[in-house]
């Protein structure tokens with residue numbers, strides 16, 4: 001590869017030799033394509049044959065990137081001193097290898113451990129509460145549905161405990177081994193541990209402090225919402241509550257208590273007014289998963305963004321097959337050949353899944369917008385940007401105004417009054433504000449493990465310490481170090497960094513505010529155009545502003561991309577606070593009236 005490399009670097013310097021730069025791009029994207037095909041085959045049909053192929057292809061691509069890395073660092077040991085910042089940036093993306101830096105045998109062990117943990121998570125089955133001998137319930141769709149719909153405290157506790165015992169516990173020792181190898185890889189990349197490697201993706205010395213500050217800014221609002229929800233759940237499940245101020249984790253409508261929108265029906269602020277749960281309407285109108293993807297694609301193209309390519313509609317898997325095991329956790333795939341882009345999602349016809357469809361389509365839209373960047377720049381400006389694309393557009397889609405526009409909310413229903421807006425904002429806060437402490441602690445927990453603060457004898461104790469401190473929740477049943485409850489959350493066994501979702505929750509409101517101004521849908525001085533009512537649907541101006549930033553991929557540091565999209569360079573909680581400000585006032589007054597004191601011991 002060395003000679004190829006020499007002229008590659010020249011090529012980057014001498015446009016005349018561009019063809020050789022293409023070779024490195026072509027070499028890497030070809031290998032990426034092959035390993036993506038093998039990954040996809042496995043994720044959509046979990047069996048030994050596909051697992052072997054997937055592991056061998058991922059070893060191949062690890063070998064190639066290690067070879068390129070070794071040649072770059074030996075041929076150009078002083079690359080950090082180069083004058084051209086773009087060249088230095090390219091070198092940097094090549095030299096951050098992650099697990100591929102491991103020697104082959106260690107890499108094989110790492111990949112096997114990760115595959116074993118993800119396979120265990122994706123195939124775990126539990127027994128039903130009502131029919132004790134039925135033990136084939138999957139997380140998706142069975143347990144998700146029970147957690148969303150059941151109001152039977154014992155059934156919720158059974159399902160929560162079964163899932164946490166069976167999915168997390170058995171992977172604890174595997175995870176401990178995985179942590180050790182993962183840290184070895186980080187050190188080979190010149191990081192002190194995997195947590196530091198993850199944070200490097202945000203290219204900011206102060207990132208941890210910035211995140212902590214954003215959390216401290218929003219924590220009082222979270223505590224007001226937590227207090228109101230706690231009071232309302234106490235009315236329903238009284239005996240489950242004690243005076244510690246904590247909410248039992250199984251009563252919040254979600255297996256991980258990370259989004260509470262499913263308990264909205266138990267605490268609707270104004271029950272006679274409209275709510276944005278349009279699941280019934282979708283079913284009545286004969287919505288199918290395909291229709292949900294078409295509705296989303298139409299929203300993107302209404303902004304002048306790129307339609308899903310032919311391949312997408314042909315190759316995506318949008319419903320759970322009934323003849324094989326698949327990894328149901330939704331995901332969006334870029335096959336690195338500029339043509340093949342797919343989504344794998346076990347889609348159900350629900351409002352939540354309509355939002356998830358937009359989330360996944362947002363990933364593909366970003367992949368499409370930066371597909372002509374050099375291979376190493378075909379990434380999000382930072383991981384949070386990739387997560388924010390779909391959610392930003394979903395903030396418009398989910399408004400009562402837009403739901404009427406697409407016929408999911410009856411035209412006759414009044415939606416411009418104060419009470420309807422409080423219902424809407426409360427439902428949005430149960431999703432977005434409830435998520436913030438979870439989005440933060442899921443990586444804080446793993447930073448503490450990777451940097452050695454916590455060893456495996458404390459894995460479960462530490463998880464519940466953070467879950468109590470940040471979320472104000474507690475487990476519904478006795479937990480011990482025989483459990484590994486963090487392992488019951490996909491991203492831990494699958495080893496996917498999670499802070500990206502906290503970052504996305506903050507910046508998506510900054511993107512939304514900027515695009516709403518561009519679309520003429522929001523004016524900070526016009527109270528008739530509040531931010532939460534904005535729908536950028538059909539605004540080509542908003543679409544082109546978003547596309548201008550996203551097309552840059554990771555070619556520039558993310559503050560520059562942030563500036564293109566929002567005019568600001570920093571993450572800033574003012575947008576999310578402005579969006580929710582009517583609700584924050586309402587909740588504070590409601591808690592005072594109930595005598596409900598925010599916070600917990």
Ligand SMILES: CC(=O)N[C@@H](CC(=O)O)C(=O)NC[C@H](CC1(C(=O)N[C@@H](Cc2ccc(O)cc2)C(=O)O)CCCC1)C(=O)O
Pocket residue numbers: 258329330331332333334355356359360363386387391501
């Ligand atoms: C090849 C590959 O892996 N590709 C990446 C994308 C990429 O890197 O290009 C990818 O598809 N990752 C999967 C992951 C799936 C989901 C997720 O895990 N979400 C978080 C947090 C959350 C929850 C609600 C929400 O509205 C938004 C976020 C959770 O469920 O806890 C499942 C539901 C939605 C998104 C994703 O799409 O981020």
Ligand SMILES: [Zn+2]
Pocket residue numbers: 359363386387
């Ligand atoms: Zn995502």
